[in-house]
Amino acid sequence: MNVLLLILGAVAGLAAGAAVGYFVCKSRLEGRQADARADARAIVEDAERQAQTARREAELAAKEAAIKAKDEAEAEIRARRAELARVEQRLDNRDAALDRRDSELDEERRSLSRRDEALKARASELDAREAEQIKALEEVAGLTRAEAERRLFDNLELELEDRLGRMVRDRTFEAEEKADAEARRITVLTMERLASDLTADSTVKAIALPSDDLKGRVIGREGRNIRAFEAATGVDVIIDDTPETVIISCFDPVRRETGRLAMERLVQDGRIHPGRIEQIVAKAKKDVEKEMKAAGRQALYDAKIQGGMHSDLLRLLGALKYRTSYGQNVLAHSVEVTNLCGMMAQELGANVKVARRAALLHDVGKAVDHEVEGTHALIGGRMAKKAGESDDVVRGISAHHHEVEMETVEDVLVATADAVSASRPGARRETTETYIERLRSLEDIALSHRGVDKAYAIQAGREVRVMVQPSEVDDRIAAKLAFDISKQIEHDLEYPGQIKVTVIRESRATEVAR
Numbered sequence: 067m068n069v070l071l072l073i074l075g076a077v078a079g080l081a082a083g084a085a086v087g088y089f090v091c092k093s094r095l096e097g098r099q100a101d102a103r104a105d106a107r108a109i110v111e112d113a114e115r116q117a118q119t120a121r122r123e124a125e126l127a128a129k130e131a132a133i134k135a136k137d138e139a140e141a142e143i144r145a146r147r148a149e150l151a152r153v154e155q156r157l158d159n160r161d162a163a164l165d166r167r168d169s170e171l172d173e174e175r176r177s178l179s180r181r182d183e184a185l186k187a188r189a190s191e192l193d194a195r196e197a198e199q200i201k202a203l204e205e206v207a208g209l210t211r212a213e214a215e216r217r218l219f220d221n222l223e224l225e226l227e228d229r230l231g232r233m234v235r236d237r238t239f240e241a242e243e244k245a246d247a248e249a250r251r252i253t254v255l256t257m258e259r260l261a262s263d264l265t266a267d268s269t270v271k272a273i274a275l276p277s278d279d280l281k282g283r284v285i286g287r288e289g290r291n292i293r294a295f296e297a298a299t300g301v302d303v304i305i306d307d308t309p310e311t312v313i314i315s316c317f318d319p320v321r322r323e324t325g326r327l328a329m330e331r332l333v334q335d336g337r338i339h340p341g342r343i344e345q346i347v348a349k350a351k352k353d354v355e356k357e358m359k360a361a362g363r364q365a366l367y368d369a370k371i372q373g374g375m376h377s378d379l380l381r382l383l384g385a386l387k388y389r390t391s392y393g394q395n396v397l398a399h400s401v402e403v404t405n406l407c408g409m410m411a412q413e414l415g416a417n418v419k420v421a422r423r424a425a426l427l428h429d430v431g432k433a434v435d436h437e438v439e440g441t442h443a444l445i446g447g448r449m450a451k452k453a454g455e456s457d458d459v460v461r462g463i464s465a466h467h468h469e470v471e472m473e474t475v476e477d478v479l480v481a482t483a484d485a486v487s488a489s490r491p492g493a494r495r496e497t498t499e500t501y502i503e504r505l506r507s508l509e510d511i512a513l514s515h516r517g518v519d520k521a522y523a524i525q526a527g528r529e530v531r532v533m534v535q536p537s538e539v540d541d542r543i544a545a546k547l548a549f550d551i552s553k554q555i556e557h558d559l560e561y562p563g564q565i566k567v568t569v570i571r572e573s574r575a576t577e578v579a580r
Contacts, residue, residue, distance in 0.1 A: 301325035302524035319388035358384035376453035385433035407483035424462025
C-alpha cells in the first residue's frame with residue numbers, strides 16, 4: 067500500500083513537474099516570439115529607412131546628371147549658333163563679292179559693246195576711204211582696177227619666165243655634172259639581156275629500201291608509224307606499188323630534206339616505232355641545221371666574199387639552199403647574182419665589195435619564218451642591219467625590188483643582176499611557184515587559228531593535217547576547228563577539186579622508271 071502510494075505520489079509529482087515545465091517553456095517561447103517580432107519590426111524599419119535614403123540619393127544623382135546634360139546641350143547649342151553665325155557672315159561676304167563681280171562684268175560688257183560699235187564705224191570709214199583712194203588712183207593712172215590687175219599679172223609672168231629660164235639652165239648644168247653617174251645607171255639597166263643555164267629541184271624524194279618487207283614496218287600497226295613520221299616531219303609519205311621505194315613528198319625543201327634523212331636512217335637502223343621516229347627526226351633536224359651553216363660558208367667562198375659574216379646571217383644564207391623561188395634554187399641564184407653583180411661593178415668602176423655582199427644577201431629574207439611581217443627585201447635589210455652590215459649593203463638588199471629608193475650605182479647593180487638571173491629562159495617556172503604558194507597559204511590559214519601547234523599541207527595540197535595542243539583544244543572544239551578551217555579555205559583560196567582538213571589531237575604522259 068505504501069508502495070502504491072509512493073508510486074501514485076511519484077506519478078503525481080511527475081505530472082505536476084511536467085505541467086510546471088510546460089507552462090515555463092510556453093512562457094519562455096512566447097517571450098522569444100515577442101523578441102523576434104520586435105527584431106523583425108526593427109529590421110523592416112531599418113530597411114525602409116535605407117531605401118528612403120537610397121531613393122533620395124538616386125533622385126539627387128539624377129537631378130545632377132540632368133543639370134549637367136542640360137549645361138552641355140546649352141554649350142553645344144551656343145557653339146553651333148556661333149558657327150552658323152560665322153557661315154552666314156562668309157556667305158554674306160561672298161554674296162557681296164559676287165554682286166561686285168557682276169557689276170564689273172556688266173561694265174566690261176558695256177565697254178566691249180562700245181568698242182565693237184567703234185570698230186564697226188572705223189571699218190566702214192576705212193572701206194569708204196579705200197573706195198575713194200581706188201577711185202583716185204584709177205583717175206590718176208587712167209586704168210580701171212581690172213586693167214591694173216591684168217597688167218600686174220603680165221609683169222609677174224614675164225619675171226617668172228626669166229627666173230624659170232635661169233632655173234632650167236642651172237638644172238641643166240647640174241644634170242651635166244651627174245651625167246657620168248646617170249650614164250652608168252642606164253648602161254647597167256641594159257644588161258638584163260644576158261642569159262645562162264639553170265637547174266631546179268623536184269618536190270619529191272625517192273628513198274630506196276633493201277626489200278619490200280620494210281614497207282610494212284614503215285607503215286606500222288594500223289598505220290601508227292607512218293602517222294608519227296608525217297606528224298614529226300610535216301612531209302607526205304607515199305608508199306605505192308613501186309618496188310623497194312618510198313616517196314617523200316613536200317613543197318617545203320627544208321622539211322623534205324629532213325624527212326629524207328630521217329627515213330634513210332630509220333631504214334638503216336631497222337627499229338621503226340613512234341619513239342624511235344621522234345629521236346631520228348630530231349637528229350635529222352640538227353644535221354640539216356649544220357648542213358645549212360656549211361652551205362652558207364661554201365656560198366661565201368663561191369661568191370668570193372671577204373671579211374666573214376655574222377653567224378645568224380650565215381645560217382639564214384645557208385637555209386636558202388633548201389628554198390626555191392618559182393622553181394629556182396635561191397642559194398644558187400644568190401651566188402649567180404653575186405658573180406654577175408661583181409663583174410658589172412668591175413666594168414663600171416663601182417664598189418665591188420659592197421656590190422658582191424649586197425647581191426649575195428639580197429634574198430636572205432626568204433629564209434626567215436613566215437611569222438615575220440614584211441616583204442623579203444625589207445626583212446633581209448633588217449636582218450643584215452641587225453647583223454652589223456654596212457648601210458650601203460643594207461640599202462642594196464632593201465632596194466632590189468624598188469621598195470626603197472635607190473641611191474647608188476651598187477643598188478642598181480644588185481637589182482639588175484637579180485633580174486638577169488631570174489629572167490633567163492627556163493630559169494623559173496610560174497606554175498611550180500603558184501603551186502607552192504598555195505600550199506603555204508593552206509598552212510598559214512590553219513596556223514592562224516587558236517590552239518593550232520603545227521599544220522602541214524600534204525597529198526599535193528589535197529589534205530591539210532593540223533596538230534593541236536590538247537590542253538587548249540578538246541574533241542568538241544577540234545570538230546569545230548576543222549569546220550572553221552575548211553570554210554576559211556573555201557573563202558580565201560582558189561583550188562581545183564577538194565581539200566580535206568584533218569585535225570589531230572594527241573595527249574601523251576611519260577614517266578621514267580629508275
